[in-house]
Amino acid sequence: MFSEMFLKLWDNGLIQLGVWETVYMTVLSTALSYCIGLPLGVILNITDKEGIQPLPLLNRILGLIVNFFRSIPFIILMVAMLPVAKLIVGVSLGNKAMIVMLVIAASPYVARMVESSLKEVDAGVIEAAQSMGTNNLQIVWKVLLPEAKPSLITGAVISMVTILGYSAMAATIGGTGLGQIAISYGHQRFNPDVTWCCVFLTVIIVQIIQEAGNRIARRTDKRYRA
């Protein structure tokens, strides 16, 4: 029923390793992308002309940089950023380098997700906070981020699934994980069952991320829960 290749991969634990590598790359890249993207998104939101600290010039410059990185297709960005990866982690191959690439590609995306989540926070509530004398830092920490929490979590789930997709593409230039198994053992050596197994496992991972994210988001949302 299964091809010889599939059984060999399975018995040697390579598929299991692929799952682990994919999960590891995705989670670590998402976490690092939020380290950059979350503050960037907050700055984009508050320096907007409707924000609590309008700084049009800074907003324009940051917006341009974010748009620049977001408009490059990931596969091209990856190739272009190989020297940067080498500079940061010393290698341009393997998962360490792939994580650098994923973070470069995902941070601007995360920043826009965060920015739009924060935009949903009711302006009236922010004014109420201002009218009580809160300063901008307190508004960010005590009003903007807490009020946007459910939306931020939903955004993080979407970002994570996107990064998972990117991580599979990284296989084409030397990344590992399920993407690499599907391409080199499934596609290139004509073992469709290996490819489909990778597809199936990816779907499961996405489902788990999505379901866990939904639960956390629901728990933090105090607006509608009866």
Added chain:
Amino acid sequence: MSEKVLEIEHLVKRFDDLTVLNDISLDVHEGEVIVVVGPSGCGKSTLLRCINALEEIQGGEIRLKGEAVSKKSRNLPEIRQKIGMVFQSYELFPHLNVLDNITLAPTKVQKRSREEAAEEALALLSRVGLQEKAGSFPRQLSGGQKQRVAIVRALCMHPEILLFDEVTAALDPEMVREVLDVILGLAEQGKTMIIVTHEMQFARAVADKVIFLDEGVIKEEGDPDQFFDHPKTERAKEFLRTFTFERKHSHS
């Protein structure tokens, strides 16, 4: 006369080319209740928003106990703590329960201890009949309850002056009363307040002074009985007529 809490001198507010408030001057003394009435779009709400520096002003000056209130003031957060504002649509923090809504600013802005702020919040809540709602979230409350919480939230900051911006306009009729009763109670305690409202009976009962605002200028100001019974200007008469109803033809 008691001490001046708020002084407004020649205030001008423009949105681009549109002048919304034109040369407004007004003094509010300690313990005084000023009610601002006028047709929609006359600038009533904008006036309150200017007093709290939620809007930038284009001319004139606003001072709270001698300190300039302006979006450009360096100590704006400190001044704003002394100006309580209650909004038409409550503006409670949806993700915080009632108690945390009230104690957020006292603990984070005024750096008061959580215990002390919570104790005062509960005392104030029980005064407005909501002590058992301390742990509820805003979505679990009726409009009237939300607005009473919003009033308590403003009171807990110990403001020098309270601003009420059409606080009953979004409420069902039977909830208007419970909110207005709270405000009447505050007036009796001698709180200094500026109230923008469309409830004329209430205005008359609560006001020490009525301001009639129309097209961005103060058309009339004075004693409430005088204003409601014998308005001086034709514009005010016309405005007050919109609140009375008569049948032209009775059934025979």
